[in-house]
Amino acid sequence: MSNSSSSQGHDSSSHRWNHLKKVLERPGPFCHPEFECSPETLNFLMSSCKILVVGAGGLGCELLKNLAMMGFKHIHVIDMDTIDLSNLNRQFLFRQKDIGSSKAEVAAKFINARVPGCNVVPHFCKIQDFDSDFYRQFHIVVCGLDSIIARRWINGMLVSLLSYDDNEELDPSSIIPMIDGGTEGFKGSARVILPGMSACVDCTLDLYPPQVVYPLCTIASTPRLPEHCIEYVKVIQWPKENPFDASIDGDDPTHLNWIFEKASERATQYGILGVTYRLVQGVVKNIIPAVASTNAVVAAACATEVFKMATSCCKPLNNFMIFNDIDGIYTYLYEAEKNENCLACKPSSIPKYLKLTSNEMKLQELIQLLMDSPTFRMKNPGLAVNIEGKNRTLYMSTVPSIEVKTRENLKKKLSELDIHDGTKIMIADATTPNTIEIVLSIPTFMEMSNE
Amino acid sequence: MSSLSPKSPDQSEKSKKYDRQLRLWGDHGQAALEYAHVCLINATGLGSEILKSLVLAGVGAFTIVDGEKISDEDVGVNFFLDPDSIGQPRGEITTQLLLELNPDVRGDAIDESLDKLLTNNPDFFNNFSVIVATRLSEKEIITLSKKLWEADIPLIVCQSIGFIGSGRLQVQEHTVVESHPENQNPDLRLDCPFPSLKEYFDQIDLEAMEFKDHAHTPFVVILYKYLEKWKKLHNSSKGPSNFKEKASLRELIKSGIHRDEQGNPLAEENFEEAIRAVNYAISTSEIPQSIKDILNDGSCINLTGKSKPFWIIAKAIKDFVENEGNGYLPLRGTLPDMTADTAKYVAIQQLYRDQAAKDAEIVFRRVQQLLRQLNQPDDTITENEVRQFCKHASSISVIRGSSIADEYTFRNISQKIVTDLESPHNLMVYYVMLRGLDRFYSEYNTYPGVYNDQVEPDIVKMKACISRLISEWGCSSFSKDDFVHEICRYGGAELHSVSAFLGGAVSHEIIKLITKQYKPINNTFIYDAISAETATFTF
Numbered sequence: 006m007s008n009s010s011s012s013q014g015h016d017s018s019s020h021r022w023n024h025l026k027k028v029l030e031r032p033g034p035f036c037h038p039e040f041e042c043s044p045e046t047l048n049f050l051m052s053s054c055k056i057l058v059v060g061a062g063g064l065g066c067e068l069l070k071n072l073a074m075m076g077f078k079h080i081h082v083i084d085m086d087t088i089d090l091s092n093l094n095r096q097f098l099f100r101q102k103d104i105g106s107s108k109a110e111v112a113a114k115f116i117n118a119r120v121p122g123c124n125v126v127p128h129f130c131k132i133q134d135f136d137s138d139f140y141r142q143f144h145i146v147v148c149g150l151d152s153i154i155a156r157r158w159i160n161g162m163l164v165s166l167l168s169y170d171d172n173e174e175l176d177p178s179s180i181i182p183m184i185d186g187g188t189e190g191f192k193g194s195a196r197v198i199l200p201g202m203s204a205c206v207d208c209t210l211d212l213y214p215p216q217v218v219y220p221l222c223t224i225a226s227t228p229r230l231p232e233h234c235i236e237y238v239k240v241i242q243w244p245k246e247n248p249f250d251a252s253i254d255g256d257d258p259t260h261l262n263w264i265f266e267k268a269s270e271r272a273t274q275y276g277i278l279g280v281t282y283r284l285v286q287g288v289v290k291n292i293i294p295a296v297a298s299t300n301a302v303v304a305a306a307c308a309t310e311v312f313k314m315a316t317s318c319c320k321p322l323n324n325f326m327i328f329n330d331i332d333g334i335y336t337y338l339y340e341a342e343k344n345e346n347c348l349a350c351k352p353s354s355i356p357k358y359l360k361l362t363s364n365e366m367k368l369q370e371l372i373q374l375l376m377d378s379p380t381f382r383m384k385n386p387g388l389a390v391n392i393e394g395k396n397r398t399l400y401m402s403t404v405p406s407i408e409v410k411t412r413e414n415l416k417k418k419l420s421e422l423d424i425h426d427g428t429k430i431m432i433a434d435a436t437t438p439n440t441i442e443i444v445l446s447i448p449t450f451m452e453m454s455n456e
Numbered sequence: 457m458s459s460l461s462p463k464s465p466d467q468s469e470k471s472k473k474y475d476r477q478l479r480l481w482g483d484h485g486q487a488a489l490e491y492a493h494v495c496l497i498n499a500t501g502l503g504s505e506i507l508k509s510l511v512l513a514g515v516g517a518f519t520i521v522d523g524e525k526i527s528d529e530d531v532g533v534n535f536f537l538d539p540d541s542i543g544q545p546r547g548e549i550t551t552q553l554l555l556e557l558n559p560d561v562r563g564d565a566i567d568e569s570l571d572k573l574l575t576n577n578p579d580f581f582n583n584f585s586v587i588v589a590t591r592l593s594e595k596e597i598i599t600l601s602k603k604l605w606e607a608d609i610p611l612i613v614c615q616s617i618g619f620i621g622s623g624r625l626q627v628q629e630h631t632v633v634e635s636h637p638e639n640q641n642p643d644l645r646l647d648c649p650f651p652s653l654k655e656y657f658d659q660i661d662l663e664a665m666e667f668k669d670h671a672h673t674p675f676v677v678i679l680y681k682y683l684e685k686w687k688k689l690h691n692s693s694k695g696p697s698n699f700k701e702k703a704s705l706r707e708l709i710k711s712g713i714h715r716d717e718q719g720n721p722l723a724e725e726n727f728e729e730a731i732r733a734v735n736y737a738i739s740t741s742e743i744p745q746s747i748k749d750i751l752n753d754g755s756c757i758n759l760t761g762k763s764k765p766f767w768i769i770a771k772a773i774k775d776f777v778e779n780e781g782n783g784y785l786p787l788r789g790t791l792p793d794m795t796a797d798t799a800k801y802v803a804i805q806q807l808y809r810d811q812a813a814k815d816a817e818i819v820f821r822r823v824q825q826l827l828r829q830l831n832q833p834d835d836t837i838t839e840n841e842v843r844q845f846c847k848h849a850s851s852i853s854v855i856r857g858s859s860i861a862d863e864y865t866f867r868n869i870s871q872k873i874v875t876d877l878e879s880p881h882n883l884m885v886y887y888v889m890l891r892g893l894d895r896f897y898s899e900y901n902t903y904p905g906v907y908n909d910q911v912e913p914d915i916v917k918m919k920a921c922i923s924r925l926i927s928e929w930g931c932s933s934f935s936k937d938d939f940v941h942e943i944c945r946y947g948g949a950e951l952h953s954v955s956a957f958l959g960g961a962v963s964h965e966i967i968k969l970i971t972k973q974y975k976p977i978n979n980t981f982i983y984d985a986i987s988a989e990t991a992t993f994t995f
């Protein structure tokens with residue numbers, strides 16, 4: 006990747022970059038075997054290498070700074086969020102006066118002003134607003150996201166850009182490496198994904214545990230923790246009383262105050278201690294604690310991997326690093342393994358199967374299975390089948406007009422919908438930009454009785 | 457009712473800004489941070505990255521000591537310098553740009569080299585909370601280390617060169633009450649229930665219960681009941697201790713699950729929880745060895761008028777254990793969540809809470825007694841402090857550090873180094889390299905390999921430096937030529953992303969020192985960005 010055309014006139018000749026030149030222009034015993042030290046490498050970083058940073062939050066701000074300081078000049082950043090006061094303890098490119106502005110835009114402007122020659126292009130929008138042509142232009146994609154769905158979507162996008170030849174061999178030039186960082190409190194992780202080659206986000210879904218959900222019967226009838234009382238107000242009392250004629254807005258203090266008061270009442274009634282305003286906020290907004298230091302560490306680890314990948318100066322991380330500085334400073338490296346049955350990165354020419362126990366199952370149950378199953382973990386799957394050459398939508402929740410038309414299918418059994426063993430269903434979901442095709446495997450009555 | 461609920465202080469701008477971190481170290485941790493004054497020596501890329509995370513977190517104040525003027529290279533590695541400032545004092549510009557991050561923080565810069573400052577104002581460092589230094593020479597490290605060891609002020613010496621980073625913490629003694637351990641076992645005392653708990657357990661008859669009641673009895677009750685049964689069956693005064701015995705207790709609990717008319721077990725989540733809990737909740741309530749060591753420490757046993765609150769409370773706890781506690785620590789007083797109806801859960805939780813409050817009160821009285829004996833004012837230690845200490849008594853921690861200067865005398869540190877170097881992938885080799893680098897710098901007043909045509913000759917000189925070090929340590933030989941080559945090829949370069957990694961990690965170590973929460977490293981941290989590995993060594 007490093008030996009692309011050079012361009013003259015960039016400031017790669019200035020003393021400013023002497024630090025980088027030493028490691029890029031001198032041979033070393035621990036360099037990647039394919040590393041060729043030359044001024045061309047820094048030229049490549051500065052003139053042609055294009056990086057996409059997804060997220061301009063805690064990790065994103067750090068990533069932009071790190072990449073700009075490591076010689077990268079063509080950086081795009083996407084973030085749909087605006088700046089909030091609670092970001093300022095770590096998202097260091099933002100100031101009080103920036104509250105309410107686009108994270109991507111403010112971050113880009115700051116970096117471009119501080120590091121002359123650096124061109125960060127902001128995109129104040131959703132990742133889904135761009136298609137494959139946009140994502141294809143980048144050499145490397147780095148993610149600093151707090152959402153698993155968004156991570157999976159980017160992962161799915163990069164997988165969809167892979168091309169295979171007639172012998173199912175992956176074309177290496179179609180691979181866009183994905184570097185992914187994540188933090189929670191004093192813990193974090195950084196990983197390197199070579200789509201189609203190494204474990205992808207969906208290969209290792211079990212690494213991203215789903216959010217804790219309290220059982221409804223606990224919050225309704227046997228609350229024990231202050232969290233149970235808050236959940237009760239959020240899930241049951243609010244929809245019933247609808248106090249402000251609106252759904253809950255976690256940033257509206259009148260909403261939070263109402264929940265705080267009602268949850269306190271409920272806690273008092275049950276003799277439960279510990280409902281505080283801070284806890285209410287945490288539960289209602291599902292707040293994940295965050296500090297500047299962990300973001301700094303994880304984003305730096307990611308940026309170093311981008312640098313290694315772009316310059317071939319060292320072998321990249323293979324492929325997962327865990328960080329934790331609760332007790333001393335602890336890191337752990339390991340190789341996450343590719344899942345041969347991964348829904349996302351298994352080549353689309355190879356069919357994927359989903360085993361069901363019977364086609365007496367209702368469509369609603371199939372959808373629930375796609376949401377709950379640890380291999381699918383889908384968000385809002387929309388289903389279609391192709392029967393006798395015709396595409397027929399079974400259910401789709403995301404488009405209201407279609408939802409109304411297909412709603413009655415939910416209660417029907419699969420057999421009533423003409424779905425049998427071997428039926429191919431097509432699934433669209435928020436976790437992927439691609440349509441997932443799955444062949445249902447349903448044991449017939451004969452097979453059942455033989456067993 | 458709602459009008460009585462306290463209006464929360466959380467509405468303030470400040471607690472909104474710091475919300476995400478207050479959830480980790482609390483308002484008291486934040487208060488400690490805001491009271492602290494940190495000093496950075498040398499505003500390198502690493503130095504400013506360390507300060508950055510402290511300024512964002514809201515440290516009270518910082519001071520940068522730096523006699524350098526800004527060069528082109530500085531701008532290439534320190535984000536808190538702008539290209540227009542080349543030629544100006546490095547510490548001042550870094551201070552200005554860092555202060556933009558947080559208006560709550562105060563900061564200033566001393567435009568003087570460490571060397572001059574130590575001569576002109578030898579007491580300069582005495583009033584800081586923590587000193588952190590980057591790119592010091594061997595001589596500066598030794599002088600500063602001795603001075604701060606004597607003044608009892610924590611010092612962290614850091615280095616970032618090429619793909620390698622290091623941080624060395626020097627602190628005489630650091631005590632932690634809130635270490636926030638992960639996966640801590642609950643303190644249930646099922647093997648030695650306190651009287652009110654035993655009384656509660658004894659009046660419950662599981663066998664007489666209707667199904668609904670039975671299925672909503674907290675697992676602590678189930679565990680206690682079956683533990684007692686098991687002891688009787690096995691004629692044992694202790695509970696099960698090995699795998700086999702624990703398995704038999706699990707079977708016994710399983711046999712208590714209600715069954716339907718066909719004899720199939722009914723779903724009783726609480727029994728499942730009890731079975732799962734056998735592994736961790738049956739363990740005896742013995743005091744962990746690390747805590748016994750603290751209670752038997754000289755500082756605990758031999759209190760003086762100068763003893764710190766930590767040791768006075770520790771002594772009071774030791775006395776509690778030997779008297780009212782009957783050999784056990786004060787009760788933690790918390791109950792994990794478990795399947796149960798509200799009334800039963802809350803009732804048991806209250807028993808644990810009340811007993812913990814009683815224990816803490818006794819400890820507090822002992823603390824007051826000790827304070828009087830030591831002629832220290834009564835209000836030196838608050839009741840709340842004692843309560844917190846008692847709550848965390850099984851996870852308190854003491855770190856006794858060593859002086860960095862000692863590593864530079866001929867004190868024998870060889871054995872540790874040699875043993876570590878024998879294993880193939882040990883980052884100890886970088887400790888030796890960085891020490892070699894210090895030596896090189898003090899002999900030649902520059903880093904090896906600064907100029908392209910100097911790399912090869914400097915490798916030879918660097919090898920000689922390392923050989924001398926090795927023989928001073930009394931080690932025999934050292935053949936790590938690849939590492940010498942690698943360090944020399946860096947030519948003193950500092951890579952921003954390597955510094956950013958180390959900067960984040962070191963700044964959190966400083967926050968640990970200031971807040972006295974979470975356990976810091978003891979005492980040397982090495983980061984190798986080539987492999988993404990880290991290691992901690994204790995000197």
Ligand SMILES: [Zn+2]
Pocket residue numbers: 204205206207208209344347348349350351
């Ligand atoms: Zn995969």
